[in-house]
Each structure stands twice: as structure tokens, then as C-alpha cells.
Amino acid sequence: MVKLENPKKPENVSNKNIPLSDFVVNLDHGDPTAYEEYWRKMGDRCTVTIRGCDLMSYFSDMTNLCWFLEPELEDAIKNLHGAVGNAATEDRYIVVGTGSTQLCQAAIHALSSLAGTNPVSVVAAAPFYSTYVEETTYVRSGMYNWEGDAWSFDKKGPYIELVTSPNNPDGTIRETVVNRPDDDEAKVIHDFAYYWPHYTPITRRQDHDIMLFTFSKITGHAGSRIGWALVKDKEVAKKMVGYIIVNSIGVSKESQVRTAKILNVLKETCKSESESENFFKYGREMMKDRWEKLREVVKESDAFTLPKYPEAFCNYFGKSLESYPAFAWLGTKEETDLASELRRHKVLCRAGERCGSDKKHVRVSMLSREDDFNAFLERLANMKAH
Amino acid sequence: MVKLENPKKPENVSNKNIPLSDFVVNLDHGDPTAYEEYWRKMGDRCTVTIRGCDLMSYFSDMTNLCWFLEPELEDAIKNLHGAVGNAATEDRYIVVGTGSTQLCQAAIHALSSLAGTNPVSVVAAAPFYSTYVEETTYVRSGMYNWEGDAWSFDKKGPYIELVTSPNNPDGTIRETVVNRPDDDEAKVIHDFAYYWPHYTPITRRQDHDIMLFTFSKITGHAGSRIGWALVKDKEVAKKMVGYIIVNSIGVSKESQVRTAKILNVLKETCKSESESENFFKYGREMMKDRWEKLREVVKESDAFTLPKYPEAFCNYFGKSLESYPAFAWLGTKEETDLASELRRHKVLCRAGERCGSDKKHVRVSMLSREDDFNAFLERLANMKAH
Numbered sequence: 001m002v003k004l005e006n007p008k009k010p011e012n013v014s015n016k017n018i019p020l021s022d023f024v025v026n027l028d029h030g031d032p033t034a035y036e037e038y039w040r041k042m043g044d045r046c047t048v049t050i051r052g053c054d055l056m057s058y059f060s061d062m063t064n065l066c067w068f069l070e071p072e073l074e075d076a077i078k079n080l081h082g083a084v085g086n087a088a089t090e091d092r093y094i095v096v097g098t099g100s101t102q103l104c105q106a107a108i109h110a111l112s113s114l115a116g117t118n119p120v121s122v123v124a125a126a127p128f129y130s131t132y133v134e135e136t137t138y139v140r141s142g143m144y145n146w147e148g149d150a151w152s153f154d155k156k157g158p159y160i161e162l163v164t165s166p167n168n169p170d171g172t173i174r175e176t177v178v179n180r181p182d183d184d185e186a187k188v189i190h191d192f193a194y195y196w197p198h199y200t201p202i203t204r205r206q207d208h209d210i211m212l213f214t215f216s217k218i219t220g221h222a223g224s225r226i227g228w229a230l231v232k233d234k235e236v237a238k239k240m241v242g243y244i245i246v247n248s249i250g251v252s253k254e255s256q257v258r259t260a261k262i263l264n265v266l267k268e269t270c271k272s273e274s275e276s277e278n279f280f281k282y283g284r285e286m287m288k289d290r291w292e293k294l295r296e297v298v299k300e301s302d303a304f305t306l307p308k309y310p311e312a313f314c315n316y317f318g319k320s321l322e323s324y325p326a327f328a329w330l331g332t333k334e335e336t337d338l339a340s341e342l343r344r345h346k347v348l349c350r351a352g353e354r355c356g357s358d359k360k361h362v363r364v365s366m367l368s369r370e371d372d373f374n375a376f377l378e379r380l381a382n383m384k385a386h
Numbered sequence: 387m388v389k390l391e392n393p394k395k396p397e398n399v400s401n402k403n404i405p406l407s408d409f410v411v412n413l414d415h416g417d418p419t420a421y422e423e424y425w426r427k428m429g430d431r432c433t434v435t436i437r438g439c440d441l442m443s444y445f446s447d448m449t450n451l452c453w454f455l456e457p458e459l460e461d462a463i464k465n466l467h468g469a470v471g472n473a474a475t476e477d478r479y480i481v482v483g484t485g486s487t488q489l490c491q492a493a494i495h496a497l498s499s500l501a502g503t504n505p506v507s508v509v510a511a512a513p514f515y516s517t518y519v520e521e522t523t524y525v526r527s528g529m530y531n532w533e534g535d536a537w538s539f540d541k542k543g544p545y546i547e548l549v550t551s552p553n554n555p556d557g558t559i560r561e562t563v564v565n566r567p568d569d570d571e572a573k574v575i576h577d578f579a580y581y582w583p584h585y586t587p588i589t590r591r592q593d594h595d596i597m598l599f600t601f602s603k604i605t606g607h608a609g610s611r612i613g614w615a616l617v618k619d620k621e622v623a624k625k626m627v628g629y630i631i632v633n634s635i636g637v638s639k640e641s642q643v644r645t646a647k648i649l650n651v652l653k654e655t656c657k658s659e660s661e662s663e664n665f666f667k668y669g670r671e672m673m674k675d676r677w678e679k680l681r682e683v684v685k686e687s688d689a690f691t692l693p694k695y696p697e698a699f700c701n702y703f704g705k706s707l708e709s710y711p712a713f714a715w716l717g718t719k720e721e722t723d724l725a726s727e728l729r730r731h732k733v734l735c736r737a738g739e740r741c742g743s744d745k746k747h748v749r750v751s752m753l754s755r756e757d758d759f760n761a762f763l764e765r766l767a768n769m770k771a772h
Contacts, residue, residue, distance in 0.1 A: 029444065031443050031444050031445065032442070033442060033443055035442070036439055036442055039437075039438040039439035039442070040438075040439040042438050042439070043437075043438075044437065045438065046437065046438030047435060047436065047437045047438065048435070048436050049433060049434070049435045050433065050434050050436075050644060051425075051429075051430065051432065051433045052425040052426075052428050052429075052431065052432030052433065052648060052651075053422050053425035053426040053428070055607075055609040055610070056418070056419060056421070056422055056425070056606050056607050056608060056609055057417050057419055057608060057609055058415065058417050058602075058608045058609060059417065060609075098484050098611075098634040098637075098638070099634055099635055101632075101633070101634055101635050102633065102634045105633070109524075109525065118526075131632070134632045135632060138495075138629070138632045139495065139525045139527045139529065140504075140527055140528040140529050141525045141526055141527060141528075142526040142527075142528060143525065143526050216444075220442050221441075221442050222442060222443060222444045222635075223441040223442055223443055223444060223446075223636075223638075223639035223640075224441070224638060224639065224640060225484075225634060225635065225636060225637065225638045225639075243524070246487075246517070246520045246521060246524045247487070247488065247491070247633070248484040248485055248487055248488045248611060248634070249485055249487050249608075249611065250609075250611060251484075251611065251638075252484070252609075252610060252611045252637075252638035252640060252641040253609035253610065253611075253641075254609075254610060254638060254640035254641045254644050255638040255639075255640045255641065258436060258640050262438060265438075
């Protein structure tokens, strides 16, 4: 969940006399502002112009099951997946949502309403995206129950496993862990928010029943609140659409047409050899640079830990590559509460316990603006001395 | 709720040989496309241009309780209410939502989570907006229960009354009907979607605890999915913001900046004497024309009924005026199922039963495009002959 705490950055406050070391660096949320610079350099290439009389109706395409999906966005999504090769779009329904947050809830709602009995258990393997807990508990629905860590799940009856790959918070490649192959009541939602070539090698074209994607984490346009689901089963897609109709009567058309424009530019430039033009190359280089700096600090300090990721052949880049996840899953070698320790040094991170893990781990956003990231590195380097 | 049925209009189909009388006129949903013409005539005055690097962050203003509300939208909302005089904005929190649909659910969630005991009863006086039923039942929340018609509500314990004024579907001016003045557990949400001068005389500056407004029904920009709540109590506003964070992590920034632009133009032109410039004048004339035509057909036929509305002094226009509601609450004098009867004549309307009323009434949108409205009038005129 996005936190309400104020990251107080120098440009946000009027009193410029506050020493830089007193500013709180907020790397708790995953606000992907790291990419602003790239889009600034793209100039007018992604500019959209909307007239007063445009996009007024609730309806985008009455012949589409998801009638509030703008046709140009549907095309852009299909074309981008085709060019990157990360997911199959043929014979699937595309459902657009107000971020993948709304779609995840729509999918859980849809699967639960189609299950033989309620409540349906919802699980995810720890460490998991902490927001799943809030999403499945805040309305106290009688249709589903959050049952926590999938590794220890042993309840009978219908269940939904949320599989995030690469995983948020720890960047690992995930498969289902509750394996009941002959169980008709076993359902899976794949969250592929980070399955893009700047973060991880694209090793296969994913082809699951329900796959979620979000605009925010591809290009950094979190403010647009656009996500989409690729859904095989028509009844599931219909129920998801039904959820979104009651929840918000569709999805912002302005955001949809802007997303379409930007995804089209992404697709057009994604075969370019130029790092300043090809967004995925640009993003990969930036993430590589940040990860190398972070690993260097961690190595120097000898007080912290970071996961290691195996290299794999990336079909998109055509070579074997490392992973540079959007979050660092930072651990401490000492018996301390790492989130509190970092907070004392004015760095906010998500506590491991919120992700179903322990006090010795935190989730750190790698997608902040450059100055925040550098301030974090500096403070982390200083922490070992204490 | 917006229906999935296809309104099949001549311009949407390839076979132009289908006789016009065979096309289904869908006046079930309230898609406010009637206003497109006005905005087309406004030309570039409301055009927004958004660059690729704009509006990327989740955050709009970290110092605001509703941190995902764009400051320019907050200003535009306050200025428009100030100019029209329909609602007090001083000493209130403004919460933006993905339409007032999301905000209504956020408000019910907030009041329920602050109530001493759950579930909280939710009621509305019949005939009521049918979507309230779906909004309060679809997730099967343990926090609140839809208890139906407020006129017959007599349960003890905490409750929320939804008051829509002017009312959807019947255009009447409403107050609370469950009156328990000394009951701390009595809460009210005022839905003022239609409390604007083109629909109804502005008789007072509303000043209630929770007031909901929607961009869709003011200007016709339903596709933007923007609504706002004016909320007196800080804890209620906080809980509403918390709901929207988990539900969709905020609200489309593109829609917010476009809404701000259009509300500013509305405010700038709302003192103009020119009907082609002043949107509320334009809207009132269009609605007047449609209502007069409909009343004429109904009078001629002697088979149908329509509510009568008292004139009242409108502070905005400075004179006594009639009401021209966004929906017509059409009744039949015969013992028939009016929705089925209309459907046989290829006119789709919302059945009175869905609004907590009877088969003899239907809700008819008055905000469709001109050709749909005229086709409806023609078919209604023909129905009396059968």
C-alpha cells in the first residue's frame, strides 16, 4: 500500500536551511519516478491532446465484452506483448482496470463468485506483496478469506494462489507452490507487473489463465492508474468486467488513450539499438547501475544481505542476462529490526513482517528519483559504522 | 448500473439497410451524450495537452490528507461551487474518486468502519438509484447490509441513509426519511449528482456532513470517471482516502487535470448571459425542450404519467424556475409491465422494480443523443395506438 508518510524532499519544503541529512528518504512505496528523465528527453513524441468534446461516453466499444476498453489501447497492449514476447494475447479477453490493484480484486471476486462454495481461501508464498493482505481483507467480504503464506497452506476447498513473478518484494522467479493438479477448485492469478526486459530476462512467453499487468511499473506512469488482465475464460472475464462496472463504472478514458500512445512509442522503439531511444535498454542500464552501486555498499559494509539471481537467456535481448528487480530485498546479518534501524537513519522501507517475512528484512524501492536513491546509499554506508 | 445491452444505432452497424424502426433505443443507462454538441462548439477552449513526462507519480500533494488529489482540481471544485452557490466547501476535506460510484462505496466503508457495531444498515427511500443495491451487496461485506426502502426501515442499531436530491430516478427533492435526531448511530450520505442549475432550481447552499458530486452529470464527461466528496469530519475523510488507496491507489491524474480545465471554463462562463456560452443556460434550454416534448406526447396519449415538480426560486438564475430532471419517471395508467411493453417497441428503460418501485414505472434517460431521444418520443406516441 502506498504510505501516507511525507518523504519531505528539499524541493517540497520552503525552509531550504534544513540540513540535507535531516530529510526523510521514502523508499517504502514503489513510486517509479526514476523514469521521468527518459520521458522528458522523449519531448513531444508521447504528447496527447484531448479536446473538450472527446471521450465523453461511458462506452468505448459496445461489441467488446469489456465495453469500457478503448480499442486503441487494446491494440497497443497486443502489439507490445507481441514485440516483447512476454505474454500470449491470442484467444484471450483483455480487461482494463484502474491499475492492476483493481484488477486483482476483480479477479479474486470473479473466481470466488464462480466457485462452488464460499469463502474461497486466498494465499501467496511469503515473502509476498503486502498489499494483497489489505486487498483481500479491507471490505471483510464473505466471498474469500486471506489465508496468508501459501507454503504452509493446507486447507481443503476452493482456493486462489497469487503468483507474482518476478516476485514483489524479493525479485525471485515464482511458480505455484500449492500444487493440486487434479483439483478443479485450485485457481491461480499470475501477477506479471515486473515481467519486462529491464527487470528480468524474458525466458518464455507466458500463457496462464489470468495474467495481470500494470502500466505503472513498465514505464513509470503510476499516476495514470492503468492495468490490464489477459483472461482465457469468458465467464471469468465477464465477472471481472461486472466487478469493475459496480466498483467504478469503467476506467478513465483519458488515461487509456495516453497509455495507448505511450505503449505504441514503446513498441516502435523497442527494436532500436540506441539506449537513449529504446526504453527497455535505458531502463536496464539504469537498474544495472543502481544494483551495482547497492551491491557495492552491501559488500563493503558486511552487515547486510541481498538475494542473488541466476543469469538466464533473455529472448528479447537475445543474450544471457542478470535480473535487476524493482525492489531490493535487503536483509541484516545482525539480530535487529532492520526497518526501525533504517528509520533511525531517516530511510523509510517496507518492513519484512508486512510481507509475511521477518524483522531482519525490508523491501527497498529501486525506482525512486536519483537523489533519493543516492541519499539512501550514503546512509546505508554510514550505518555499518554504528 | 450501466447495462451491457447494445443500443445498436445506425452509425454503428455496417448494414445500412436495416430499417430505422428496428434499432434498439437504449435509455436504460444514463450516458450523458446530450452535451457533446455544446463541447464541440467550444472548440479548443477546453483542450488539454499532456506530455510524456507529466503526471507520472502516484502523489499529487503530500501535504493534503487526500494526497492523490491534484491541487488544480481542488481549486476548480471550490471555485465552481462558489460561483454556482450549490454547496459549501469551507472547512471541508475534498476527496476525489473514480466517479462518485467509488466515493459512495468509500463513504459507506468509512462510516461502517467508524461505527460501534457491524453490520451497519444501509437504506434509501424508494424509488431509489438501483445501483445502490449492487454497490452495497456485490462484495458481500460483513461491514454493512443493504436494508432496502428507507420508508419502511425500523431496525435498531447503526444505519446510513442515502439521500439523492434531486432524486434518481424520479427527480423529486429529497430530505432524510428515517429521522432519529438524537441517535448518534444515524448517518447520512447526500448524493448531489443532479443538484446543478440546468436540472433544478438552486434553492440553498447545501451544507451536510458528506456530499457527493460527479463530473459525469454536470457536463456530460462520464468517460473521465471523476467524482468528489465534500466531507466535514476528518476521520471520515481519512477512512475514505484509505478505502480508495486499497481499492485503486488513487485516481487517474489525466482525468483530474482535464476535469480541472473544464470546470474552470464552466466557472468562467457561468455568469455569461449568452446561451451558447453559459453551459447551465444551454443545458437548461435543452432539457426544457426535451421535457416539453415528452410532456406533450404523454398528454396526447393519455396512457402514461409523469411526476409534476413545483417551481422554486433559483438563486443561481435569480428567478423562479421549473425542474427538468436527468431522468423521466414514466408511469402507465394500465395494469401492464411498462418496461416489457417498451422493450417490445425496442426501447430499453430501467424497470421500476429495480428502483424499489413497481412494474408500472420505468426510468428513462433524458440525456441521450438527440436522434435516440426523438426515436423514443416517436415510439412512445405510437404505443398508445396499440
